[in-house]
Amino acid sequence: TxxxxxxxxxxxxxxxxxxxxxxxxxxxxxxxxxxxxxxxxxxxxxxxxxxxxxxxxxxxxxxxxxxxxxxxxxxxxxxxxxxxxxxxxxxxxxxxxxxxxxxxxxxxxxxxxxxxxxxxxxxxxxxxxxxxxxxxxxxxxxxxxxxxxxxxxxxxxxxxxxxxxxxxxxxxxxxxxxxxxxxxxxxxxxxxxxxxxxxxxxxxxxxxxxxxxxxESRDKNALQTINGTVGEALGKLYVEKKFPAEAKAKAESMIKNEMLAYENRINKLPWMAKSTRENAVKKLNKLSIKIGYPDKWKDYSALTLQSPEEGGTFFSNMKNVSRWSYKEDLEKLDKPVDKTEWGMAPQIVNAYFNPSYNEIVFPAGILQPPFYDYKADEAVNYGGIGAVIGHEISHGFDDSGSRYNAEGNLINWWSDEDLEKFTGLGGALADQYSQLEPLPGIKVDGKFTLGENIGDLGGVNAAYDGLKLHLKEKGNPGLIDGYTPEQRFFISWATIWRTKARDEAIKNQVKTDPHSPGMYRAYVPLQNVDAFYEAFNIKKGDGMYIAPEKRVKIW
Incomplete structure (x- = not known):
């Protein structure tokens, strides 16, 4: 009307x-x-x-x-x-x-x-x-x-x-x-x-x-609705039952190793000048890390949700959620930004980097198998959640995140020469991905997926170096199931990202999703990592071989 x-x-x-x-x-x-x-x-x-x-x-x-x-x-x-x-x-x-x-x-x-x-x-x-x-x-x-x-x-x-x-x-x-x-x-x-x-x-x-x-089944749709509306209310119950303190402690130790590995890598970059290097290390050291769940839970007391007996419907309740959420945003306008807030509920199987907060966030939901098992072999964990940690750290230094400084502001901290070199390296990686053709005539958009591809490449490098630090400190357990820790690491990476997708899903993904299709994430970043060649003795003539001079090395 x-x-x-x-x-x-x-x-x-x-x-x-x-x-x-x-x-x-x-x-x-x-x-x-x-x-x-x-x-x-x-x-x-x-x-x-x-x-x-x-x-x-x-x-x-x-x-x-x-x-x-x-x-x-x-x-x-x-x-x-x-x-x-x-x-x-x-x-x-x-x-x-x-x-x-x-x-x-x-x-x-x-x-x-x-x-x-x-x-x-x-x-x-x-x-x-x-x-x-x-x-x-x-x-x-x-x-x-x-x-x-x-x-x-x-x-x-x-x-x-x-x-x-x-x-x-x-x-x-x-x-x-x-x-x-x-x-x-x-x-x-x-x-x-x-x-x-x-x-x-x-x-x-x-x-x-x-x-x-x-x-999807109705219960899955219902769960998604709860996650997207009153997610932290469910998250509080989830972490009480599903997230032991030991899991958090081990994840923290893994992040510490990877932060150190990343700093070592920045300090050894052959293409970066001293002033930019110092700014990059400053940004890395100022990175805020959130694991598991928020320290302060969201307050839903002002949100009105009514049962059918009270005259409520799904439609009216969702309308109330929209209005409540809008009012919450309105009230923020005159207040300073609260950087303790989470952008994702604890039970979500995901992780993110927020450039304005210069933070990486790992909800409890992703800190479980297959990404992570605090009781399992650390090589497998570093190849799984370790690479996700490295990936999120790398988002602070991808083609988009790198435009924000250590305080989370969109202010350039690069020298002109270094920015030019970085852009050139990003261009080489974009070209590598743009050649991938998942379906006849359908290609990956290397420029659109560049941030995620830098994340994957930086992530696998940081996680591998983090594993090396762990093995040096805690000792090398040697072969398990006939595989070295290095081999188990790369197998774990591929296991996490391997994906089967229908044609229509791929056609949609290359237009709408900044991530490359999973079947490429499973192996393309590894083709640029020298340690991968050493782990499996890959030689010229092998299917996954790329000549050393064509391997892209950024972070």
Whole structure:
């Protein structure tokens, strides 16, 4: 009803203002985040709204896969609109209009490689300058309406997009806006409505786009919902039962060895000058490490969740979560950044590097088999979780993370000469990965995956050196199952990353995921590591051999 009532830009702005605390209705959005150039303060940023396809490339590329997925997307949108009461013909027409408008909003966006460069999305402007950039909106009124009382400066992540959006709004195609908003609202709510709607959504986003064969079980979906909403409440219970103190202590010792190994490696880099080396070591030594779970648990007392008996529904509860989360962000605006906060619940099987906090985080969930078993052989552990630790440390020094200094600010600490050398080495690694062709005509994008590939290469080197320090200190256990510690280390690495993926999943991954496909992560970084050749006596003529001068060595 509210969407139907929109008749011009003014009423559109009023509706987008009202819906922002619930995740918006597309076009554009605003939020609170850490200032990239002053990591102790919060800032408001404004950027593009959501689109129905996972990446800009799906809208603008002429490759066969993108064209095919666009056609299937139109059919999917039409099918979904019928749940709103549209008849076949009208649903098909609306779906085409939606694709047309979304394509016009996709075109001016940064592409996936540009989005990895934070400098390109850091564009501070006064509200007056933003008003000039996109005059169709009353920005002071918008910011006040969504709860930002005193906003002087904002970060505009994509100015070119805002200019293009202004042009689209001036065309005044109100019916097209409404169609797009109806679709955006339905699309973000598919998991909260009926089973039929949820299945129809799965049919396109999981089956068509990623080649999935069957839907996840309801209990898995329920767990994902809890992890993404009140994750720390469950995490508190998880660590009490599943994370012994000994596991944390051993992980800490492993990290200590790898930090030392990384410092040794930086100090021996042949291509880096003294001043840059000192800055790199300073950044490494200032790295904050979080293991297992937060010291201070998140407080959910202000969040209202109601049972069916109390009149609550899944939809209404998720709406409450959005509003609660939005209010939490609003309250951060005038406060200094709390760097003790975690960005991931303890039970999640993952790890991350946060450039603004200059921190690496390892939730308890990843500190278990197959990545880690505190009772197992350390060579296997170093090849598993050890390489993940090294990988996250390396993110502070990849092509993107290396732009942030020791304090977590987007400030250059490199000499011009060293930056040029580093960029050249990164280019060589990107070229190596860009030659990989997982499917005929489908190639890995070496520039898009460069940060993760530097992470993998730096990670395996740091973990290997960390293992060497461990063996020197604790003694070498020798052969186990006929393999040396070095061999067990590399076998463990490959075991962690080996992956089988269906064709559609790979086609989707190379467009949307900054990680290289798992089957390449399992062995390509190792081809650049001399110790791998020594461990397995790999010689010229062997399938995995790369000539020494072509092996890329960065960190």
């Amino acid at each position: 509210k969407i139907n009532a929109v008749k011009d830009v003014k009423s559109l702005q009023a509706l987008l203002t009202e819906m922002e605390p619930e995740g918006g209705l597309g076009f554009m959005g605003a939020g609170v985040g850490v200032d990239a150039k002053d990591s102790n303060r919060h800032v408001v940023s404004v950027g593009p709204g959501s689109l129905g396809l996972p990446d800009r490339d799906y809208y603008v590329s002429d490759d066969a896969d993108s064209k095919e997925k666009r056609e299937k997307y139109v059919l999917h949108v039409a099918k979904m609109l019928k749940f709103l009461g549209y008849k076949d013909k009208e649903a098909g027409e609306q779906a085409k209009k939606i694709l047309e408008l979304e394509t016009a909003m996709a075109q001016p966006r940064l592409d996936r490689v540009e989005r990895r460069d934070r400098r390109k999305s850091y564009n501070p402007m006064t509200v007056a300058e933003l008003q000039k950039l996109m005059p169709s909106f009353d920005w002071n009124k918008y910011f006040t309406g969504i709860g930002f009382k005193k906003v002087d400066t904002v970060i505009v992540t994509q100015p070119k997009y805002m200019t293009a959006l202004d042009g689209l709004l001036k065309q005044n195609k109100v019916d097209d806006w409404k169609a797009y908003m109806r679709w955006t609202l339905l699309n973000k709510s598919t998991g909260l409505l009926s089973t039929d709607i949820e299945t129809a959504n799965w049919d396109f986003y999981s089956k068509t786009l990623r080649g999935a064969l069957k839907e």
